[in-house]
Amino acid sequence: MGAPKQKWTAEEEAALKAGVSKHGAGKWQTILRDPEYSQVLSSRSNVDLKDKWRNINVTLSGLGSREKARLALKRNPQVPNLDDNPSVVNKVGSDEKTVEAIPVGAPSEAVQAADSKKTYTRLDSLILEAITTLKEPKGSDRNAIALYIEERYWAPPNFSKLLASKLKFMTAHGQLVKVKHRYRISVSLPSSETRRNSSLGSKHKDLPMPENKELKIFTRSEVEAELEKMKGFSPFEAATAAAKAVAEAEAAIAEAEKAAREAEAAEAEAEAAQVFAAAAMKALNCQKLRAW
């Protein structure tokens, strides 16, 4: 009667996915309580979150005739809407500031959403989420984890390499348990301790836990949501949002590179951060030029 159907927006979906990445699937109340998401999801209940998450999963794995197209796109960058202009795609990592020409005087109210949506997600969280969601009694193998993340999120071309090194690292630190090519989540949560085995002795110098560093990983929905919002904005507003996003991406790169110097295990992550950031810049630039 009064309420026809409240379809989920891209923003809401993005918030949900981000929430699941951080708090884990099933912690709907926790996600809803998180001030970062409560704003976007204010009109949703915990049950709504649960249902939506189920829908996403069902559609993705259960071969909905609709998602088959998605599966086929695998390697293809997302956002089917705005097709990439081959003319603009290059020049990502190295040179830069394609955004310098952008007037930054635009009102900040436009970027409020970008502000609240801190998309800093750790690859660790994604891996844990994958294992948690897959719920395989014996654990999930690398391929299953990779497929999960690739389908649900946004994976770079060299993701396989990155994932392998990450899994190895997490296993070495006791976060994961590897048995016959299958990974399970270690019993105790990350908060406890990192099993500093003194008996091992050797030159082990108590690493500063490279895991503390945060990686910026966009989910498909997050990127889509951002672009969708920009479509409705004026060119100035869109440009401001794009500049902000690129700035964040560059910050993420700097962060990752710095960490890479401190811990050799972070090398792959620094590389990944560049790929993610590059793709984001490409997408945002493309949209920006369109609106301009």
Next chain:
DNA sequence: TTAGGGTTACAG
């Protein structure tokens, strides 16, 4: 509160 099963509304 959450996980499932089931129902209704809407789009193709």
Next chain:
DNA sequence: CTGTAACCCTAA
């Protein structure tokens, strides 16, 4: 008419 997504109900 069929499939999908939001919504609803109930058991654990």
